[in-house]
Amino acid sequence: MNGVQLWAVQRGTAMVLALAVVVHLVTILVAVRGGLSAAEIIGRTQGSWAWLGFYSVFALAAGLHGAIGLRAIAAEWAGWRGRGYDLAWVAIGLLTAAFGIRAAFGLFSS
Numbered sequence: 001m002n003g004v005q006l007w008a009v010q011r012g013t014a015m016v017l018a019l020a021v022v023v024h025l026v027t028i029l030v031a032v033r034g035g036l037s038a039a040e041i042i043g044r045t046q047g048s049w050a051w052l053g054f055y056s057v058f059a060l061a062a063g064l065h066g067a068i069g070l071r072a073i074a075a076e077w078a079g080w081r082g083r084g085y086d087l088a089w090v091a092i093g094l095l096t097a098a099f100g101i102r103a104a105f106g107l108f109s110s
Contacts, residue, residue: 001086001090009064010065010068010069013062013068016057016061017058017061017062017065020054020058020061024058051104052104052105055100055101055104056100056104058100059101059103059104060100061097062096062097063094063096063098064093066093066096067089067093068093070092071086071089074089
């Protein structure tokens with residue numbers, strides 16, 4: 001990916017994260033004010049493909065956003081550049097996202 005593409009992905013994931021964080025926090029606040037515990041919340045969301053989809057998109061956006069940001073920092077501070085380097089950071093972002101998606105699937109599977 002070139003710099004313009006990475007910039008676009010960084011901004012796109014930032015927009016997704018802004019919305020996802022608001023939904024996540026509002027959901028937590030509403031659930032806690034309703035007197036639900038973490039175990040009760042998980043019990044209500046288990047098996048919900050909608051919530052699994054939401055948290056999968058959330059994890060993918062967070063993983064890519066973070067990896068692109070760290071890539072930019074490493075390129076500026078250490079001068080690391082090149083196609084292999086860029087692909088490594090994309091792989092790190094996808095791996096990080098996979099951990100988040102795996103956690104979401106574990107929480108939401110029956």
